[in-house]
Amino acid sequence: MAPITGGLSESVVRTKDLSRGFDGRAVLRGVDIEIARGEFVALLGRSGSGKSTLLRALAELDYDVPGSGALDVPANRSVVFQDSRLLPWARVLDNVILGLGGPNAHERGKIALAEVGLASREKAWPKELSGGEQQRVALARSLVREPELLLADEPFGALDALTRIKMHVLLQELCERHRPAVLLVTHDVDEAVLLADRVLVLDEGSIALDLRIELDRPRTHRDPEFIELREILLTSLGVEREPVAATA
Numbered sequence: 001m002a003p004i005t006g007g008l009s010e011s012v013v014r015t016k017d018l019s020r021g022f023d024g025r026a027v028l029r030g031v032d033i034e035i036a037r038g039e040f041v042a043l044l045g046r047s048g049s050g051k052s053t054l055l056r057a058l059a060e061l062d063y064d065v066p067g068s069g070a071l072d073v074p075a076n077r078s079v080v081f082q083d084s085r086l087l088p089w090a091r092v093l094d095n096v097i098l099g100l101g102g103p104n105a106h107e108r109g110k111i112a113l114a115e116v117g118l119a120s121r122e123k124a125w126p127k128e129l130s131g132g133e134q135q136r137v138a139l140a141r142s143l144v145r146e147p148e149l150l151l152a153d154e155p156f157g158a159l160d161a162l163t164r165i166k167m168h169v170l171l172q173e174l175c176e177r178h179r180p181a182v183l184l185v186t187h188d189v190d191e192a193v194l195l196a197d198r199v200l201v202l203d204e205g206s207i208a209l210d211l212r213i214e215l216d217r218p219r220t221h222r223d224p225e226f227i228e229l230r231e232i233l234l235t236s237l238g239v240e241r242e243p244v245a246a247t248a
């Protein structure tokens, strides 16, 4: 696909008029986005709005999907999915460094595992880990490559609420340390406001809202500004809020 010339040199991701469709049905209709170096962007949208289609386009994992438009993404990028996609026949450390190469691969893998709090589990098999631990390994496997761009497709979607909160804290720490640009696809409005510098809402195949989140970190759900931003996003997603009926 044609690279985009001009524009901001600090952008890590740029799309211009990106369109994709399946079976003659348009899913993405002219998506223009930019993500700056080190910027954390969350992507919200109703189910079926095309979030995963956009993420797969940015990962360049969609060669079989018809489409048009232009795209600039760094070659050094990592993808994390809802399931960890660890190789069951490889131990945890081997999963982290698989394909990494270089003389320090082992050392780097161990450091990455320590960063996600799993230094002691390097010899475990994936099936011996909980779902949350497996996602930690998936994060370590992504970040050990020091990606310029981290693409995450609902990485915490299958985790229980408590584990998800811990993963939010971990992801924030990791991003502060490694500073990748991030595109996080999520259903969870609170997760988006909690983590992102900017939230995009995808609707009818294009970006309907581009909302900057300027709250100080760490953020709290109780902050009135947090609540206000959540309401703006819920409205943009078409979620009507019924007033809670008074109980007798």
Ligand SMILES: Nc1ncnc2c1ncn2[C@@H]1O[C@H](COP(=O)(O)OP(=O)(O)OP(=O)(O)O)[C@@H](O)[C@H]1O
Pocket: 022, 023, 027, 045, 046, 047, 048, 049, 050, 051, 052, 053, 054, 187
């Ligand atoms: N391989 C495919 N073949 C045909 N249609 C597809 C394919 N992948 C996605 N679609 C369709 O494209 C639309 C967008 O799908 P996509 O998975 O990108 O949405 P999404 O916003 O990520 O949804 P969800 O939030 O439910 O995961 C849907 O209508 C889906 O059925």
